[in-house]
Amino acid sequence: MTDISDDVDSPxxxxxxxxxxxxxxxxxxxxxxxENEQVRDKLLDANAEKNKYEQKVERLKHENEKLxxxxxxxxxxxEITDEGVVVRQHGNNQEALTEVTDEMREGxxxxxxxxxxxxxxxxxxxxxxxxxxxxxxEVTETPDTTYEDxxxxxxxxxxxxxxxxxxxxxxDMFDETGIDPPSGVLLHGPPxxxxxxxxxxxxxxxxxxxIKMAGSELVHKFIGEGARLVRDLFEVARQKxxxxxFIDEIDAVAxxxxxxxxxxxxxVQRTMMQLLSEMDGFEGRGDVKIIAATNRFDMLDRAILRPxxxxxxxxxxxxxxxxxxxxxxIHSREMNxxxxxxxxxxxxxxxxxxxxxxxxxxxxxxxxxxxDRETTVDMGDFLxxxxxxxxxxEEEGEKSMYV
Numbered sequence: 001m002t003d004i005s006d007d008v009d010s011p012x013x014x015x016x017x018x019x020x021x022x023x024x025x026x027x028x029x030x031x032x033x034x035e036n037e038q039v040r041d042k043l044l045d046a047n048a049e050k051n052k053y054e055q056k057v058e059r060l061k062h063e064n065e066k067l068x069x070x071x072x073x074x075x076x077x078x079e080i081t082d083e084g085v086v087v088r089q090h091g092n093n094q095e096a097l098t099e100v101t102d103e104m105r106e107g108x109x110x111x112x113x114x115x116x117x118x119x120x121x122x123x124x125x126x127x128x129x130x131x132x133x134x135x136x137x138e139v140t141e142t143p144d145t146t147y148e149d150x151x152x153x154x155x156x157x158x159x160x161x162x163x164x165x166x167x168x169x170x171x172d173m174f175d176e177t178g179i180d181p182p183s184g185v186l187l188h189g190p191p192x193x194x195x196x197x198x199x200x201x202x203x204x205x206x207x208x209x210x211i212k213m214a215g216s217e218l219v220h221k222f223i224g225e226g227a228r229l230v231r232d233l234f235e236v237a238r239q240k241x242x243x244x245x246f247i248d249e250i251d252a253v254a255x256x257x258x259x260x261x262x263x264x265x266x267x268v269q270r271t272m273m274q275l276l277s278e279m280d281g282f283e284g285r286g287d288v289k290i291i292a293a294t295n296r297f298d299m300l301d302r303a304i305l306r307p308x309x310x311x312x313x314x315x316x317x318x319x320x321x322x323x324x325x326x327x328x329x330i331h332s333r334e335m336n337x338x339x340x341x342x343x344x345x346x347x348x349x350x351x352x353x354x355x356x357x358x359x360x361x362x363x364x365x366x367x368x369x370x371x372d373r374e375t376t377v378d379m380g381d382f383l384x385x386x387x388x389x390x391x392x393x394e395e396e397g398e399k400s401m402y403v
Contacts, residue, residue: 072115072123077108087116096120143200143210150197151330151355152323156314157198160185163312164202164289168242182311184279184290186250188297189316192356195293198316199246202291209243211236215252226253226271234278234288242287250292251299272301279309318354321347327355331362338378346382357393361385 079086084099085108098121100108108114113126147157167174167181174181187195203210213233237243254272279290292310294300305313319327325347332341350358364385369377 072117073120074126075114075116075120075122077110077112077114079110080105080108085122087114087120087122089116089120094120098122143204145197145200146204147201149330150194150201151326152319153194153198153316156187156194156316157201159312159314160187160198160202160291161205164244164291165205168206168208168287168289183308184292184310185312185314186305186310187291187293187314187316189295190318190354191295192354193316193318194355195316196246196248199244199291199293202289203244203246206242206244208287208289209237209240210246211240211243212246212248215247215249215254226268227274230271230274230278237288243289245288245290247290247292249294250304251294251296254301254304255299256301272304276303276309279304318352319358321351323355324350324353324358327358328362331359332365332377335362335366336376338376340379341377341382342379345379346386349383349386353389357389360389364388 073089075087075089077085078088078095081097084097085105086095086097088095096116098116098119100122104122104125108122108125115123115126117123147161150157163182163185171181187198189195199212200210202208211233217229233245237245253268253275255268257269257272290310304310325343328343328346346361350361353361361382362385365377365381368381368384369375372381374381
């Protein structure tokens with residue numbers, strides 16, 4: 001770029017005609033204006049960079065000040081007296097009597113978690129300690145499954161209602177009889193037989209809060225994490241009582257104890273011990289009922305099967321012919337089926353299939369009808385769907401042999 005200042009300072013030749021002199025001066029003025037605009041833009045960019053660095057410096061100063069402050073310790077309020085508040089510091093179990101303001105005294109109660117400084121003075125109250133993972137397992141909406149949606153399990157429905165529903169809806173009956181209500185039920189049987197549906201129907205019938213989790217979610221990498229999650233899960237259930245805790249695949253965390261010395265097996269056993277403690281501990285569970293389900297009843301530890309933890313062990317087998325017919329009718333009641341649909345024949349040909357398989361056949365039959373651009377699902381669609389579901393099941397069985 002040419003130096004505009006040199007160009008401006010250079011004298012104009014006197015021999016140049018006046019008109020050309022004016023044009024030349026105007027050209028120099030335009031160059032100066034352009035240079036001025038460029039300098040102004042650079043100045044604005046520099047100011048923006050300056051502001052950005054100033055904000056960064058302030059943030060670093062703030063973080064530095066936080067690092068210089070003494071850390072706070074977590075403690076639990078043990079007792080509130082006229083002299084002050086008794087707190088117990090976590091870790092070393094040290095107790096101290098400390099004074100608090102009237103405002104803070106009104107906001108805390110025994111059992112609350114608080115933050116204390118080096119002198120064990122309460123700085124602030126802390127929020128609920130329950131693990132957020134336990135809270136997200138809570139199903140906020142009432143399950144939409146009813147007992148009418150379950151086919152072929154009349155005896156199992158009766159036992160679940162006696163064990164889970166009756167203690168929540170009519171507890172006085174147990175008081176008058178002089179017995180403790182059943183505490184939990186274990187559903188065991190092949191996959192797809194309706195164990196989860198039974199749990200949902202029981203929760204809906206009692207208007208209880210439904211908390212669902214899988215046993216595999218309790219198995220964690222770090223020591224103590226699984227036990228803590230179990231403890232927090234039951235704490236949430238007690239807070240939301242009446243509630244129904246449904247633990248699916250409980251064999252993942254309650255399998256038989258072995259002599260294995262690996263850290264993984266030891267952590268699973270620690271988690272199971274916490275589960276046993278919550279199910280049959282010194283603190284009553286109140287209106288918290290437990291339903292567990294497993295496909296591997298033979299793998300469960302004897303300690304979790306004893307009365308007091310699971311008072312009812314209910315087998316949920318594959319449906320018989322009558323049960324399969326009921327399930328076909330249940331899952332096809334919203335479908336536009338033809339008059340020639342033979343439910344008895346469908347129940348006969350599906351020997352050995354589970355309720356989940358029957359539901360899959362109904363869905364596939366509807367898909368076959370849609371594929372043919374038909375609005376009515378007929379017997380042929382159901383038979384084609386049966387062949388497809390059976391072939392898929394056989395292929396999955398062959399694959400599992402090589403896994």
